[in-house]
Amino acid sequence: MTPLILWFRRDLRLDDNPMLAAAVETGRPLIPVFIADKSVLHLGAAARWRLGEAVAGFAKRLRSVGAPLILRRGDALAQLMALRAETGAGGIWWSRLYDPDAIARDAEIKSAFKADGLEVQSFASHTLVEPWQVATKAGGFFKVYTPFWKALDARGVASPLPAPKRLTIMQALPGSENLDQWHLGAAMNRGALILARYAQIGEEAALTRLERFLNGPIDLYREGRDFPAKEAVSGLSENLTYGEISARRIWHSALAFEASQPGHAGAVHFRKELAWRDFAHHLMFHSKHILTENWRPEWHGFAWRGDSDEAETWRRAMTGEPLVDAGLRELYVTGTMHNRVRMVVASYLTKHLLTHWKIGLDWFADCLTDWDPASNAMGWQWVAGCGPDAAPYFRIFNPATQADKFDKTKAYRHKFIAELNRKPGPEALAFFEAVPRAWGLRPDQPYPQPMIDLRDGRARALNAYQTRELQEN
Template identity: 70%
Template sequence: MTPLIVWFRRDLRLDDNPMLAAAAATGRPLIPVFVADASVTGLGAAARWRMGQAVESFAQRLAGQGARLILRRGPALTALLDLVRETGAQGVWWGRLYEPQTRDRDRLIKDTLRTLGIEARSFAGHTLAEPWELRPASGQFYKVFTPFWRALQGLGVAPPVPAPARLTPPAEWPGSEDLASWRLGAAMNRGAPVLARYAETGEVRAQDRLARFLAGPVARYATERDFPALPATSGLSENLTYGEIGPRRVWHAAPQGAGGETFRKELAWRDFAHHLMFHTPHLLTEAWRPEWAGFPWQGESDATETWRRARTGVTLVDAGLRQMYVTGTLHNRVRMVVASYLTKNLISHWKIGMDWFADCLTDWDPASNAMGWQWVAGSGPDAAPYFRVFNPDTQADKFDKSMAYRRTFIAEIAPHPGPEARAWFEAAPRAWGLEPGQPYPRPLIDPAQGRLRALAAYQAFRARAG
């Protein structure tokens, strides 16, 4: 009955955690561990802060079960080997992730441990299905969502596993570092207290959030999810990002009917992104479609900085960017509009936007973020045609006609600015020199003119490509 190290990464929950359930079933003493290696310290500012909140909440959750979360910092292999030596553990288990760097790290750890005679096992749990489980008859992986969706339905999603009834502690706990000393939120500066007002951190709050969604909004999800002022979405993206709730738990909780079906499709889109990242890891760094490699995207400019600062003069774009900066999340419909404006109206490289989102989103997910930006830009899988340009004014008139959403986040156009609109000036860097009393800017570029410029650039690119 030697101890077993259970290494948590983005699965910070007790419920629906296949790795933890299997480990607890052995009856062996369990040593829960979280390691702050480069995959943690290299996160963007908001995601790193939110990871710290998730780790703190999970540590409290484990303490309620009579266990501890041991914290170590540094290269994961070094930290795990140190713990094996200190505790006499004969096994290290973890839940799988699918980023290329993470897979390389985990492969090295698994090979090293097994060479030393230490059991090393990885488990599913971060996605509905493993990326290699869905395979078309004509190829190695799916490149289009609709057949992927059909295949996932045909395969079926495994039922969630309940939280273990008991976690056996070791005879002696190893030493642990202090989470506060890691200063995971340091890069947020004055923005951290603002984000804290909107984050719903931890497993208990994630389950409460799911229950609230199922109690009402899910029934209207299919018809109302595109309206950003309505409370029609689940808000679970941040909890799924850190594994505070399991995707299989969410999938099986969704009811039958149009709302539940549409909601499950969104969960499947998340799986599709991870499926593509696994099979085509260049999704994260370069144009997924090779024919787009030579497109003349513009780089950093005054325009891209104006976009970052949410001062484009286009209300739906600015409202979305401010929502992201204040709350750490961004409504999905508005995400597409914000991304389209940068990549098509400004013809700026999608990597600029992808990197900004990575720095500002608390629900940042590497696969979903990269696929979403490339989808809008036209260079990605299942992409919208390049000539399909979101007109932000038309989108605003269709999905925010009353201006309720835009006035929530833009103080300059609101008769009586609310807390979210005021929080933007509280969270924005002082160096930006923004004040609530400033007039709202004129449009950086007219959306109709921006669309024509984008189409001209695309046509010229096609002509040069032959």
């Protein structure tokens, strides 16, 4: 009955939290902890701000079941060892993460605690299934999404667990740091106030978001999810990132919806998107180089362009291509970007501008509140053509035709681009409130001319790809 340290990371919820449910079953006194180690402090500006908000929301949620959240900052191993010395805890539990840095950190901590004769346990929590639980018939990992989806769907997903109503907490808890003094949103400057208007923070908000989606937008999801002006998506990626809701809870809620309306196309496609997220983690676990280099080795010799004035113009959402700029402005204002537009924005940078996908990946990592290392890397490499299950190199999204097809009324572009409106709305104006003053951008300035002719950019990209193929042959 020694106390048990529960180290929360990306599982900031009570509902369907296997670690927490198992800990409550033991009857042992619990010590809930969150540590701001380098995995937190090195996050991009928007993700670090949003994580701070998630921690604050989770602390409030824990208090509702009688438990404070102990906050510590610094090296995770050192902080956990200090907590163990302060409390006499007999063990430490956490929920698993699958990126290489987290795996290495957790292995070191596990080894150190076990060497001291202490109990260490980790739990599945962040994905539908664990990356090694779905395998090909030969026992390897999947490199193509469709067979992965079929295998996962056939395997099934464990049922979610209910939230505990009360926690048994160690009576003399150790001291806690003050979250406000961590200044996790400092790098956002004035942009934090803008993001706060659009973020839906915490477990209760996430569950409400899911319920709202199932009560309406899911009917439009299969077709409507490609139209950025339509209310056809769930918006839950933000909450999934911080574990404010579990993928299993979402999956089984969609399954229950399907049971009430058999064969509902929206619900099936919604589950496929959840499986796509798992596929990204599956690939990251089995081929960690996806985060840092071309997944396909035949692309290693391709002459990507590095950072440049053109890339900076892209970052500032001033390319002169309205759909591209609208997406990048949505990113800066809301911390997210519609998925269809993400593909167009990424294609424009990597193909029309022939710029290395890592330039875009790093910008998204700094600006996304739903940033996820696996999904971000797989998405960029998929569009660039160098990743697993990638779009073929000759698939080059044309921003103009994509806009005509998926934003025919221009509602999305007008929502985020002030210069195209006589009376711009709040989202369009918020971009100029959020950007650094040093950029010198104003809503009353003329909208820029296109920085590159789309036909010329496409021809240049195709020529570069064909040259690469000739060199390989």
